[in-house]
Amino acid sequence: MHLGMSGSFRIKGEVAGRFHHARSRLSAHDHVVFRLGGTTITYNDPRRFGFMLLLPRAELADHPFFAHLGLEPLGNELSAASLAGLFRGKATSLKAALLDQRLIAGIGNIYACEALHRSGLSPFRAAGTMATKSGKPAVRAERLAQAVRAVLTEAVAAGGSSLRDHAQTNGELGYFQHTFRVYDREHAACPTPGCRGTVKRVAQNGRSTFFCPVCQT
Numbered sequence: 001m002h003l004g005m006s007g008s009f010r011i012k013g014e015v016a017g018r019f020h021h022a023r024s025r026l027s028a029h030d031h032v033v034f035r036l037g038g039t040t041i042t043y044n045d046p047r048r049f050g051f052m053l054l055l056p057r058a059e060l061a062d063h064p065f066f067a068h069l070g071l072e073p074l075g076n077e078l079s080a081a082s083l084a085g086l087f088r089g090k091a092t093s094l095k096a097a098l099l100d101q102r103l104i105a106g107i108g109n110i111y112a113c114e115a116l117h118r119s120g121l122s123p124f125r126a127a128g129t130m131a132t133k134s135g136k137p138a139v140r141a142e143r144l145a146q147a148v149r150a151v152l153t154e155a156v157a158a159g160g161s162s163l164r165d166h167a168q169t170n171g172e173l174g175y176f177q178h179t180f181r182v183y184d185r186e187h188a189a190c191p192t193p194g195c196r197g198t199v200k201r202v203a204q205n206g207r208s209t210f211f212c213p214v215c216q217t
């Protein structure tokens with residue numbers, strides 16, 4: 001299922017969660033209704049850019065929408081070894097490699113910045129340094145794999161940073177933005193214990209990179 005620009009699910013019944021934010025309740029825009037036991041899940045989409053595919057699970061990975069996507073960062077595939085394998089020999093920056101959806105699918109700019117800060121790694125470091133010369137995962141690759149997983153897990157638990165309708169809120173997106181360590185915190189003191197650095201923002205590949213030049217090396 002793809003929500004397009006304006007799609008959302010309305011959930012009625014026992015599974016309705018704390019972070020469910022329906023964008024529209026106008027039933028004129030209800031397009032698909034799922035009934036699961038005592039729960040009704042309604043797909044609503046005023047602009048109708050969303051879409052759904054129904055296909056056997058075994059064919060999913062080869063479908064054109066998925067065939068070029070990298071590994072799932074919250075699945076079991078993400079590890080120091082897989083990072084080393086994916087990034088080995090790459091001279092591109094670590095930040096750019098993390099954002100490359102053909103390598104890992106689903107890490108956006110915010111989470112790349114946050115994961116790099118947690119792992120103490122510079123966004124400008126060559127991605128290839130996640131592997132040793134012999135191709136084994138470097139110790140820092142383990143730190144990065146753990147940081148990516150931790151940041152995404154916490155963000156999901158906090159309702160993400162983008163689950164709410166942009167039009168309804170003044171930048172308030174879920175709750176995870178309250179735990180940002182570097183993202184959107186330019187000039188703030190670095191939150192790493194014992195670090196006396198200040199968060200900096202630079203443009204990197206057309207995106208804002210927030211980082212601490214002192215403890216991220």
Ligand SMILES: [Zn+2]
Nearest residue numbers: 190195212215
């Ligand atoms: Zn720092």
